[in-house]
Amino acid sequence: MTITTALPRAHGAGREESASDVGRLVVSCPDGPGIVAKVSTFLHRRGANIIQSDQYSTGPVGGRFFLRVEFHLPCLTSQLAELTGDFATEVGSAIGGTFRFRDAGAVTRVAVFVSRYDHCLLDLLWRTRRGELPVEVVQVVSNHSDLAADVAAFGVPFERVPVTRETKRSAEHRQLELLRGRVDLVVLARYMQILSAEFLDTIGVPVINIHHSFLPAFAGAGPYERAKERGVKLIGATAHYATEDLDEGPIIEQDVVRVSHRATSAELSRRGADIERTVLARAVKWHCEERVLVDGRTTIVF
Amino acid sequence: MTITTALPRAHGAGREESASDVGRLVVSCPDGPGIVAKVSTFLHRRGANIIQSDQYSTGPVGGRFFLRVEFHLPCLTSQLAELTGDFATEVGSAIGGTFRFRDAGAVTRVAVFVSRYDHCLLDLLWRTRRGELPVEVVQVVSNHSDLAADVAAFGVPFERVPVTRETKRSAEHRQLELLRGRVDLVVLARYMQILSAEFLDTIGVPVINIHHSFLPAFAGAGPYERAKERGVKLIGATAHYATEDLDEGPIIEQDVVRVSHRATSAELSRRGADIERTVLARAVKWHCEERVLVDGRTTIVF
Amino acid sequence: MTITTALPRAHGAGREESASDVGRLVVSCPDGPGIVAKVSTFLHRRGANIIQSDQYSTGPVGGRFFLRVEFHLPCLTSQLAELTGDFATEVGSAIGGTFRFRDAGAVTRVAVFVSRYDHCLLDLLWRTRRGELPVEVVQVVSNHSDLAADVAAFGVPFERVPVTRETKRSAEHRQLELLRGRVDLVVLARYMQILSAEFLDTIGVPVINIHHSFLPAFAGAGPYERAKERGVKLIGATAHYATEDLDEGPIIEQDVVRVSHRATSAELSRRGADIERTVLARAVKWHCEERVLVDGRTTIVF
Amino acid sequence: MTITTALPRAHGAGREESASDVGRLVVSCPDGPGIVAKVSTFLHRRGANIIQSDQYSTGPVGGRFFLRVEFHLPCLTSQLAELTGDFATEVGSAIGGTFRFRDAGAVTRVAVFVSRYDHCLLDLLWRTRRGELPVEVVQVVSNHSDLAADVAAFGVPFERVPVTRETKRSAEHRQLELLRGRVDLVVLARYMQILSAEFLDTIGVPVINIHHSFLPAFAGAGPYERAKERGVKLIGATAHYATEDLDEGPIIEQDVVRVSHRATSAELSRRGADIERTVLARAVKWHCEERVLVDGRTTIVF
Structure with missing residues (x-):
């Protein structure tokens, strides 16, 4: 699975420290059983609380699956790199496709x-x-x-x-x-x-x-x-x-x-x-x- | 000027007698000075009272003029042929283009x-x-x-x-x-x-x-x-x-x-x-x- | 958690037998962590493949969570009662609120x-x-x-x-x-x-x-x-x-x-x-x- | 008939001299027969060529008539006062209501x-x-x-x-x-x-x-x-x-x-x-x- 690099925060170091605790995960992968279960279980174990989630599949057989999740997670900014790495190992390798985590406050x-x-x-x-x-x-x-x-x-x-x-x-x-x-x-x-x-x-x-x-x-x-x-x-x-x-x-x-x-x-x-x-x-x-x-x-x- | 024949009334002779008194005049002609004055003076002299009138010109010089007039005139149906003939002589020949009178109640x-x-x-x-x-x-x-x-x-x-x-x-x-x-x-x-x-x-x-x-x-x-x-x-x-x-x-x-x-x-x-x-x-x-x-x-x- | 009774199929017994394999789950409950993980894991284990899923929360803290899932599951009709019972025990009791399973082909x-x-x-x-x-x-x-x-x-x-x-x-x-x-x-x-x-x-x-x-x-x-x-x-x-x-x-x-x-x-x-x-x-x-x-x-x- | 004073041109005397030749006449009066004939005959005699004209009546009997005419007239600006006076005498007194002439280039x-x-x-x-x-x-x-x-x-x-x-x-x-x-x-x-x-x-x-x-x-x-x-x-x-x-x-x-x-x-x-x-x-x-x-x-x- 390809990892898209997260956006740098645009407004300088000062802003880093007051970072929001809201993040986004966007996934695009071949559709198949259990994707949502895997992703939501991953987020749940990390203590992330889903605020908004949208998903769409072009067809359960042979189609493509798209997911956008907005979640709340304290101290998100400092965890982004680790989240990304762990997701790649624990979920991404199983479902294929691409994903990215991003700080929702990024400019x-x-x-x-x-x-x-x-x-x-x-x-x-x-x-x-x-x-x-x-x-x-x-x-x-x-x-x-x-x-x-x-x-x-x-x-x-x-x-x-x-x-x-x-x-x-x-x-x-x-x-x-x-x-x-x-x-x-x-x-x-x-x-x-x-x-x-x-x-x-x-x-x-x-x-x-x-x-x-x-x-x-x-x-x-x-x-x-x-x-x-x-x-x-x-x-x-x-x-x-x-x-x-x-x-x-x-x-x-x-x-x-x-x-x-x-x-x-x-x-x-x-x-x-x-x-x-x-x-x-x-x-x-x-x-x-x-x-x-x-x-x-x-x-x-x- | 070409005269477009009025529509026959579709619902038989019975309807003729209870004909509405509302008619329509539609004119399309080369734009030029005085068209509205000529048309409205014609209708006024005939005792027709304008209910609604819309006009549009694609340009006063070399353009085309469009007019749609809805008017009230007692005993309209019996006068349509005469109106058409008189308009052709008194107005149409001067302004050119095409026109038609029609009973607004025609089907x-x-x-x-x-x-x-x-x-x-x-x-x-x-x-x-x-x-x-x-x-x-x-x-x-x-x-x-x-x-x-x-x-x-x-x-x-x-x-x-x-x-x-x-x-x-x-x-x-x-x-x-x-x-x-x-x-x-x-x-x-x-x-x-x-x-x-x-x-x-x-x-x-x-x-x-x-x-x-x-x-x-x-x-x-x-x-x-x-x-x-x-x-x-x-x-x-x-x-x-x-x-x-x-x-x-x-x-x-x-x-x-x-x-x-x-x-x-x-x-x-x-x-x-x-x-x-x-x-x-x-x-x-x-x-x-x-x-x-x-x-x-x-x-x-x- | 309250269980809403599924709709009867309207078009008689003949239709029952040729039932579609597409079902819907609608959930409305207090928002809280892990709901999607629980629901999607339940469906995944049952062999249900999610076709479309929409969710919305009025706020992660103290808000209400709404979920509508459309899924494919062979022989759905014959499993609806069991699905409903098991969901009530395994998921509903934990998340509260109301839910219902329904045959998407129901009239x-x-x-x-x-x-x-x-x-x-x-x-x-x-x-x-x-x-x-x-x-x-x-x-x-x-x-x-x-x-x-x-x-x-x-x-x-x-x-x-x-x-x-x-x-x-x-x-x-x-x-x-x-x-x-x-x-x-x-x-x-x-x-x-x-x-x-x-x-x-x-x-x-x-x-x-x-x-x-x-x-x-x-x-x-x-x-x-x-x-x-x-x-x-x-x-x-x-x-x-x-x-x-x-x-x-x-x-x-x-x-x-x-x-x-x-x-x-x-x-x-x-x-x-x-x-x-x-x-x-x-x-x-x-x-x-x-x-x-x-x-x-x-x-x-x- | 009440005369609404024309707008002053806003951009100073310099602009007066290069005035456009396009004017507007707006009339609001009790509906009745012959209004359009009178107005259009007045404009035609003055050499004004109608560019656009819209009219609307709330009803031929007892209703109110509204007219907006945009016209071309060389040296309009210098004639506005005279036009207004003559219209009041020749048309306005007969039809009642209010009217105003204005330079369409006025700001x-x-x-x-x-x-x-x-x-x-x-x-x-x-x-x-x-x-x-x-x-x-x-x-x-x-x-x-x-x-x-x-x-x-x-x-x-x-x-x-x-x-x-x-x-x-x-x-x-x-x-x-x-x-x-x-x-x-x-x-x-x-x-x-x-x-x-x-x-x-x-x-x-x-x-x-x-x-x-x-x-x-x-x-x-x-x-x-x-x-x-x-x-x-x-x-x-x-x-x-x-x-x-x-x-x-x-x-x-x-x-x-x-x-x-x-x-x-x-x-x-x-x-x-x-x-x-x-x-x-x-x-x-x-x-x-x-x-x-x-x-x-x-x-x-x-």
Whole structure:
């Protein structure tokens, strides 16, 4: 069984000492009899009291089993390493798959990529400042400089990395240099460049993307104009994990808003921006709370 | 200016005499100054009192103007022909485009095409019986016989017209023979055959279709299975006018329902059925109330 | 620990023999350490393989714990009594609270109470016939005779029990006589009479009610007229368990639909009817699938 | 007929000269024959070309008629006074009621009242800065100082006016002194004080309020806790015009979001905050675009 390393706590040593006593265990393994009995017996013997537990199986025979447990355990932080090791020996070897233990108070270190549209970026920064998201935005990266001052106002580092067809490889090299080892999550907050498969491989952390969505879909340029032409009555947004096939990764969250023929394509775009920022914020929050488990091309959202 | 003939009243001569005094005027013409002044002055002079009026312009310069007026006029039915003639002379010739006057109490004669799924068909029949839809279902046509008894229970004629790749042309010929001159609207209530361009041309009345919709769209077979694979969080339905390019006609109405990873593809399909019948019923109602005006590939829904 | 008796299988002995091998265990008890470990170890030892499991705690200290497990176990039906007895001894006595085992293929026997509005009743009958709801409607009771023929068409017994202020007690007596021992659930599908506390006590099975809901609420007569007067933009419906305090019981499901100032109060009422039947159908389905656990005045819906 | 004075243009004389050529006429009068004919003939003769027009009647006999026209007219700004005078003479005297002409490019001067919750205030400031709202926020007033720095960052004047039971009258006096003649609209963006009837009378401009809404409603303190207790599945927000009867004024806009039993009351409150800011922003936008016409206790929203 693979052990996923726990997140470092982001806010320095001072916070370590006042660590919460709430932890999370996330398991993904082949389904089979007795998994819950083994896991819950392990936690019970350790003195962990389950606060919330969600599980899902894609099918008892040949399916995959997903479990997310939130538990209370005094002095959790100092026991994480030992818990992880013992679980691997006592449970993991029997059930296979992957698992991770994590301090529920851990802060996810996030890099936000953005181009010129500010709505998703500012909403994330603002929610972070209010304490709505368990994240620290450690870096904003943009291929334009338009939003530098907005980001500075939040005290967050901003780096412009211009990208052209010719410089794409070196730009990604610069981005990786900037972020390597510093982030647990990359959020594409209306970043209008396609990241290469090499980038996605090398960065080694999940990447969440947001894009507009319609019924039906309009691929390519000018989607709001084309939605307008077709008389679309609902416009929406989809947050998903980025994969090589752009816009084809596992979906985390979606929502829509109703529009009428009176809305201009500019108004559709404004309404779309509202949905995009709401959907992206939910996706980031749920991801950081480890509620989103990926199963191939689909997701389990607990 | 083209004059669209008014609908016959569907319920026989007896009803003629107790005709309502409420009429509708629908106008679609090139936008330009003074249209509303001309139309409203015409109606005012005739003694018609406007109850509701909606208008929309795609742009004052070079755009198209759409108007739907509901008005009260004593003894409307006996004046419809004269109103139509006078409007053509006094207003229509000046503003161009098309218009039609209609008795708001007129009943739209509908043929429903269906295959094996019963939910949309039964919902339409049931709403018609309760008086929710201003329609008379004069014929149900199916390529299967499964739903014959259900339709008979509503006292509506049911005709099976089997369709295979080889017999499609003769099947459509039979359908046209059955319906010609008897219907004002065809509703495809989960009819799993594609109608030919010739059929659409020859039938000469609008055809409304319903189909499932997702964010993103999944074209082709097994859409609910594929939506499930991708982790879709919203499933929806779209009602639209059928055109030669299947599923590409002007959209009338759309709606969605939220689903989670726990829903099986069978459950997605059941939830989809609920949305489909609701969306189709709205689209049929609005069409029959003449609230839906087509502008190229888009719609104005008043 | 209290043992809730399992539902009889509704469709006769023939069905008993071809029983499914899927069962459900629902537990509600004081939260405390080790519950999941005990339950899952019990099931594991019996050879039951967990298909789906949901749990929720209102708080690890002093809170209440809710668990719903769906499991696969060959020859389940013949083992239910033994499972129940053994669970009571081995687990129930330790954790307290209540539990029940049930065959997931069991059909819930339902009585529907209705007055004159047909939309909720017909929707339930229709969904039952299509196999969407795991129920058998064994009796329709109405204080009016309007819907007798509609019900007869579904082959379901219909009984008129008129109710006036004076005859209410004897009417309820007649209703109880009719239903006692024959039903597992009563559904008030727009039944415009208030059931007495005595009735609710004596009938001894859950009662689900549906009523319109608005933001804000409009108590009393003519709610759609009053919603219209106030310019309400959303109308909704709430399905809840009936308690003595009418419309104050634990909420099972709610939904809304958007309306505009153009909708007359008659149209609001029609839109409301669509929401009511959808929300009621969901509530009945979830109840029968034992997804709804009551916790005082609130619900857990798995 | 009463003439409502047109809004001054807010951005100084420089802007006057580059005035747009788009105007709006809003009429509210007793319904009767020929109103649209008179109004449209008046506009047509003046060379105004109608871009968009919405009308609504509460009933042709004894009802009230509402009209909103957006029109194009070269050199509109310099003609507004004359248009207003001529309309009063030529049309207004015949139809009665009230009307106003306004430059569609005019900016609405807004005062925002707030207590400690920042979400509605910051969303309004942020949308204003992006150009999404046709407003200028000229003053923020708060009974607390918590949000002073946030407001300063947007370059908007902030004034703390503490309010206690004893000082309420003098506090309102100070508020009126601060705002009189400087604002066209007051927005209560989670202002936790009740404004007196005298304040509402004296300020003389519309006041928009936002508050949480549930199905059913929970009046009084701790609404999210009480919604949680009851198992509410939808939480919402209502934007309405403030009247003496708090929370009872005409409703402008409402929306809801779905929640489950897993959401804590803190999470309900966060989800509520998202809905509140979205609903308030829509209400303010529509009000400033003069899409909201008040009819007694209800609204027409075009």
